[in-house]
Amino acid sequence: MDQVEIEEAKAGDLIAVSGMEDISVGETVVDPAHPDELPLLRIDEPTLQMTFRQNDSPFAGREGKFVTARQIEDRLLRELHTDVSLRVEDTGQAGSWLVSGRGELHLSILIENMRREGFELQASRPQVIFREENGQTTEPYESIQIDTPDEYSSAVIDSLNQRKGEMQNMEAVGNGQTRLTYMAPSRGLIGYATEFMTTTHGYGIYNHTFAEYRPKVNNWEPGRRNGALVSINQGPTTNYAIMGVEDRGQMFIGAGVDVYEGMVVGMNSRDNDISVNVTKMKPQSNVRSSNKDQTASIKTPREMNLEASMEFLNDDEYVEVTPENVRIRKAILNTAEREKAAKRRNK
Structure with missing residues (x-):
């Protein structure tokens, strides 16, 4: 495909224009003698x-x-x-x-x-992003359409109701499928995609799009219900240390992974954060067992990609993204300072 210099272009032609700066999408380039512009494109605002x-x-x-x-x-x-x-x-x-x-x-x-x-x-x-309209705080709402197998529809309905969704329609579409139409606040849908796929065992289809701004739902704040397991030191993780921690919750990392103080290494089974040591080495002594070391094993950690990490985040955490790794960390890395800040917030 070659570039050819032309004097005239018609609707549908792909052209390149030089000599003009700061032209944005939706604007019209006109002849100064006939400055008749086309209407600006309506771009939905960020939510x-x-x-x-x-x-x-x-x-x-x-x-x-x-x-x-x-x-x-x-x-x-x-x-x-x-x-x-x-x-x-x-x-x-x-x-x-x-x-x-x-x-x-x-x-x-x-x-x-x-x-x-x-x-x-x-x-x-x-x-x-909240807005103030006529003295009232409003928030964005999404229109949701879900196709799910009949046996999972009740679980999907329950999960959306917990996220303050309002059912608009429910109908059977045949072949054992149910179609649900919902309206729900955007903040309630943060992190919902993974939960939906787990609930429907991967058989559900989930689509959502911005609908409108509505009055904010008060006395409700979505977020994860579990706390985090946070490393208290820096170094490579060990099989021995993880075995002593994994009963507290679900691990995000395995053995031999470099961690640092303040890095989130797992999800607590309870709602509070716990500082853990995942780099501790097994004490060396002259006493040996004939089979204990061979049978020691840890559970498979939960893989946390970028999407899963963004859904897991709390307000006091960041996702650290590099070309090779995705990590979750606390905003305050030092354990003592983080615990002091938590006490001040709880007062």
Whole structure:
């Protein structure tokens, strides 16, 4: 395919124009003698926002090619030229930006693309964007359509009701399938995709799109119900240490993985955070058992990819994203300082 210089183009032609700057999507290029523009395209406003930060963990710079704040900012500003639904704002803090998008998937795709390009960064838990309309706080609502096998429909209905969803319609579509139509607040759907696939054993189809802003649902705050298992020191994990911790909950890492203080290594079975030692070595002594070392084994850890990590996050945590790894960490890494901050919040 060659580029050919032309004097005239018609509707449907793909052209390149040079000599003009700062042209945005939806704007019209006109003859100054006839400045008749087309109506601007209506672009839906962002409904979700996350804080992107320069990676400042103890492992910063180990795996990424682009790690500085300037490189991350340049990449985000370049994205604005092609993604009309994205918003990037400076937070006033060095190496931190408020990035707003059209949903959890929109922002996760941006992070994944940056990760594959060699960037290192950290991102906070997704938060919905509230509005003030006529003196009332409103929040975004999503229209949901679900197709699920009949035997899982009751479990899906229960899960959406817990997330403040309102059923609009329910009908049988044949072949043992049920179609559900719901309206639910966007903040209730953060992290729901994984739960839905687990509930329907992978047989359900889940689609949602922004519908409108409605009055905010008060006295309700979604979020995970379990606490985190947080490492208290830095170093490689050991089989012996993990065996002593895995009864507390579900592990995210196996043996031989480098961790640092403040890194989340698992999910607690209870609702509070626990600081654990996953780098402890087995005491060496002259006493040996003939078969104990061979039978020692740990459970398979839960794999936490980018999407699962974003869904797991709490307000005091970040997901650390590098070209090679996705880690979850506490905002305050030092164990003593983090526990003091937790006590102050609970007062």
